[in-house]
Amino acid sequence: xxxxxxxxxxxxxxxxxxxxxxxxxxxxxxxxxxxxxxxxxxxxxxxxxxxxxxxxxxxxxxxxxxxxxxxxxxxxxxxxxxxxxxxxxxxxxxxxxxxxxxxxxxxxxxxxxxxxxxxxxxxxxxxxxxxxxxxxxxxxxxxxxxxxxxxxxxxxxxxxxxxxxxxxxxxxxxxxxxxxxxxxxxxxxxxxxxxxxxxxxxxxxxxxxxxxxxxxxxxxxxxxxxxxxxxxxxxxxxxxxxxxxxxxxxxxxxxxxxxxxxxxxxxxxxxxxxxxxxxxxxxxxxxxxxxxxxxxxxxxxxxxxxxxxxxxxxxxxxxxxxxxxxxxxxxxxxxxxxxxxxxxxxxxxxxxxxx
Amino acid sequence: xxxxxxxxxxxxxxxxxxxxxxxxxxxxxxxxxxxxxxxxxxxxxxxxxxxxxxxxxxxxxxxxxxxxxxxxxxxxxxxxxxxxxxxxxxxxxxxxxxxxxxxxxxxxxxxxxxxxxxxxxxxxxxxxxxxxxxxxxxxxxxxxxxxxxxxxxxxxxxxxxxxxxxxxxxxxxxxxxxxxxxxxxxxxxxxxxxxxxxxxxxxxxxxxxxxxxxxxxxxxxxxxxxxxxxxxxxxxxxxxxxxxxxxxxxxxxxxxxx
Numbered sequence: 283x284x285x286x287x288x289x290x291x292x293x294x295x296x297x298x299x300x301x302x303x304x305x306x307x308x309x310x311x312x313x314x315x316x317x318x319x320x321x322x323x324x325x326x327x328x329x330x331x332x333x334x335x336x337x338x339x340x341x342x343x344x345x346x347x348x349x350x351x352x353x354x355x356x357x358x359x360x361x362x363x364x365x366x367x368x369x370x371x372x373x374x375x376x377x378x379x380x381x382x383x384x385x386x387x388x389x390x391x392x393x394x395x396x397x398x399x400x401x402x403x404x405x406x407x408x409x410x411x412x413x414x415x416x417x418x419x420x421x422x423x424x425x426x427x428x429x430x431x432x433x434x435x436x437x438x439x440x441x442x443x444x445x446x447x448x449x450x451x452x453x454x455x456x457x458x459x460x461x462x463x464x465x466x467x468x469x470x471x472x473x474x475x476x477x478x479x480x481x482x483x484x485x486x487x488x489x490x491x492x493x494x495x496x497x498x499x500x501x502x503x504x505x506x507x508x509x510x511x512x513x514x515x516x517x518x519x520x521x522x523x524x525x526x527x528x529x530x531x532x533x534x535x536x537x538x539x540x541x542x543x544x545x546x547x548x549x550x551x552x553x554x555x556x557x558x559x560x561x562x563x564x565x566x567x568x569x570x571x572x573x574x575x576x577x578x579x580x581x582x583x584x585x586x587x588x589x590x591x592x593x594x595x596x597x598x599x600x601x602x603x604x605x606x607x608x609x610x611x612x613x614x615x616x617x618x619x620x621x622x623x624x625x626x627x628x629x630x631x632x633x634x635x636x637x
Numbered sequence: 638x639x640x641x642x643x644x645x646x647x648x649x650x651x652x653x654x655x656x657x658x659x660x661x662x663x664x665x666x667x668x669x670x671x672x673x674x675x676x677x678x679x680x681x682x683x684x685x686x687x688x689x690x691x692x693x694x695x696x697x698x699x700x701x702x703x704x705x706x707x708x709x710x711x712x713x714x715x716x717x718x719x720x721x722x723x724x725x726x727x728x729x730x731x732x733x734x735x736x737x738x739x740x741x742x743x744x745x746x747x748x749x750x751x752x753x754x755x756x757x758x759x760x761x762x763x764x765x766x767x768x769x770x771x772x773x774x775x776x777x778x779x780x781x782x783x784x785x786x787x788x789x790x791x792x793x794x795x796x797x798x799x800x801x802x803x804x805x806x807x808x809x810x811x812x813x814x815x816x817x818x819x820x821x822x823x824x825x826x827x828x829x830x831x832x833x834x835x836x837x838x839x840x841x842x843x844x845x846x847x848x849x850x851x852x853x854x855x856x857x858x859x860x861x862x863x864x865x866x867x868x869x870x871x872x873x874x875x876x877x878x879x880x881x882x883x884x885x886x887x888x889x890x891x892x893x894x895x
Contacts, residue, residue: 355795369790369807369812370812371811384799
């Protein structure tokens with residue numbers, strides 16, 4: 283299995299800078315997702331790795347070997363595209379065989395390997411079907427089998443699930459992960475769907491405006507975002523201006539509401555900070571009629587509910603501003619809109635970014 | 638179907654069929670209320686018919702080959718790498734409609750003045766016909782390329798290890814086959830019926846022969862018109878059958894998920 287290194291990759295289209303000095307390493311057998319909004323440069327990075335675009339500057343190394351200038355057809359990288367990309371004139375099996383035929387693999391070996399791979403992606407019964415006879419999900423599975431058939435050094439996936447419906451997307455991403463883990467192929471996966479990235483990746487590289495904002499394991503990215511962009515893009519965050527009052531206490535907003543924090547690394551007492559609180563770390567307690575929140579506790583009023591299944595997202599107004607809390611749906615029933623609540627924050631779920 | 642739909646369909650049918658029927662009847666009439674294939678036999682027995690027909694057929698094939706060899710890679714490259722040139726290509730492709738064939742012949746004579754061997758060779762006709770057929774070849778191929786995702790298919794093919802020429806041969810061409818056939822048959826129809834250029838350059842093509850027969854023999858000319866119509870119709874049916882016989886078809890990608 284191969285390693286992939288992007289070193290200071292910069293890409294400029296006319297006057298538009300698509301990538302700013304992107305450096306990224308993907309270990310052997312690792313699945314790294316490039317996650318970001320449209321226009322952040324993630325697909326450009328993938329296309330540079332695939333050989334469809336040349337970097338303006340920077341190095342691209344596969345197993346330490348310079349790949350800049352190597353034609354796409356000689357890179358031995360399997361790719362699954364966002365658009366359905368099966369060759370319409372070929373059956374599923376012929377599509378999978380195509381790469382092997384280009385490599386002059388014996389016909390019977392091509393056939394056996396194609397059938398094995400189509401079996402691996404659950405399409406053993408559809409080998410003779412043409413693309414127009416397959417659903418979108420099936421076409422993408424054939425495309426995955428085709429990409430794997432050439433035994434690629436690197437597998438590249440460019441938003442392969444974005445054209446599919448939600449149920450198929452979940453099934454197929456699990457299948458992709460299963461196959462990738464089983465074959466141990468180094469994989470670069472581009473997506474704008476944070477849930478997809480969080481569920482499938484060994485590491486996630488979050489990108490914004492051509493820059494790499496943060497790279498890390500999914501749990502680290504979610505729990506410890508290093509920038510406001512990452513905090514807002516990966517999951518939902520409540521954000522408040524504040525300042526660190528003591529090693530374990532931060533005060534929020536003009537009201538100077540104190541909340542406890544567990545981790546104040548990188549911040550010293552007196553620093554102005556952006557305090558980030560995940561909705562699941564916000565705990566609500568109904569207040570009796572006429573009662574006020576205890577001293578030092580934030581008081582809020584329920585504005586609306588968004589039912590998400592097992593949890594309900596409760597939107598609140600408070601003297602700090604608006605915030606959201608994820609509450610078990612069965613608990614949310616007891617606090618309909620206009621209910622006054624005491625808002626407590628679990629210190630474990632509080633992050634601070636120095637201003 | 639409403640009354641008016643049927644009415645206009647019948648009117649349109651009569652508009653096309655009455656002249657055809659009249660020509661057919663005239664071509665079969667051998668005497669007072671007598672019918673036969675005499676004029677057809679006369680046409681087929683005429684060595685000038687065979688030689689002019691085969692000459693025009695050869696020119697058609699040459700024109701199709703030269704046209705496709707020029708246009709397929711050009712249009713493919715424009716779709717793949719230079720999509721901003723498409724409006725320019727659109728304008729260039731309709732120039733043959735603007736330039737009269739007489740002007741084209743004068744231009745060709747001037748341009749190839751230094752190469753008299755080419756001017757006197759029938760090859761010059763094929764080159765001129767490539768220009769004449771350009772609007773049809775270009776539009777047919779352009780429509781074919783628009784119907785497929787040229788860029789994604791090319792990149793998918795390259796990622797499988799295929800160089801550009803193999804991508805073109807194994808992936809692109811099979812998927813624009815109908816467009817190529819359409820362009821080829823339109824070219825064939827144009828070349829088989831082209832009169833002005835071949836007449837001015839003094840070549841005895843099928844159209845020149847038809848014109849000669851039309852001037853001198855009324856009923857054989859009608860038979861010739863029917864033969865010519867039959868050939869064109871046959872070509873169109875050939876296109877229709879070939880496009881239906883496609884193995885996988887290349888319909889639009891299915892957008893449903895299962």
